[in-house]
Amino acid sequence: MSSVKKAQRLQVIVDLRQEQENKALQALGDCQSKHLEMQAQLDNLRNYRQEYQQQYQQLARSGVNVRKLLDFQAFLEKLDQAVEAQLQQLQVAVDELQEKRQKWQAAHRQTLSMHKVHEAAILEEQQLVRQREQREMDEHAQRGGKNDGMENA
Numbered sequence: 512m513s514s515v516k517k518a519q520r521l522q523v524i525v526d527l528r529q530e531q532e533n534k535a536l537q538a539l540g541d542c543q544s545k546h547l548e549m550q551a552q553l554d555n556l557r558n559y560r561q562e563y564q565q566q567y568q569q570l571a572r573s574g575v576n577v578r579k580l581l582d583f584q585a586f587l588e589k590l591d592q593a594v595e596a597q598l599q600q601l602q603v604a605v606d607e608l609q610e611k612r613q614k615w616q617a618a619h620r621q622t623l624s625m626h627k628v629h630e631a632a633i634l635e636e637q638q639l640v641r642q643r644e645q646r647e648m649d650e651h652a653q654r655g656g657k658n659d660g661m662e663n664a
Contacts, residue, residue, distance in 0.1 A: 535618040
């Protein structure tokens with residue numbers, strides 16, 4: 512009877528571990544989405560900077576006034592700063608993603624371990640039930656054999 516209770520108690524723990532794993536997986540998914548968005552923003556910034564650089568070079572070849580070239584150059588420097596800031600934010604996101612992945616992996620391992628412990632408890636419970644049933648059948652057979660012997664006497 513105690514093994515039934517043990518298996519039931521373990522099932523509660525398995526369910527809790529599974530819930531924790533699901534939350535960790537959700538956090539990992541959210542973090543991956545954030546990482547992808549930040550990478551897309553970086554790619555967009557780089558593309559915009561490259562296009563702006565090409566416009567600057569075309570203007571420089573066409574002989575535009577110095578003031579306009581300086582304005583372009585100043586804006587290119589601001590784009591460079593924005594790219595650098597985005598790279599730093601992306602690195603933070605990569606670190607966070609790695610942390611979330613490790614947390615999910617740990618939660619997954621714990622869930623698997625608890626599943627194994629729970630399965631072992633169920634198998635133990637089933638073995639005890641089989642042994643009890645066999646013992647009852649043996650006792651019943653022994654009593655039946657004794658009763659048959661008394662009836663014949």
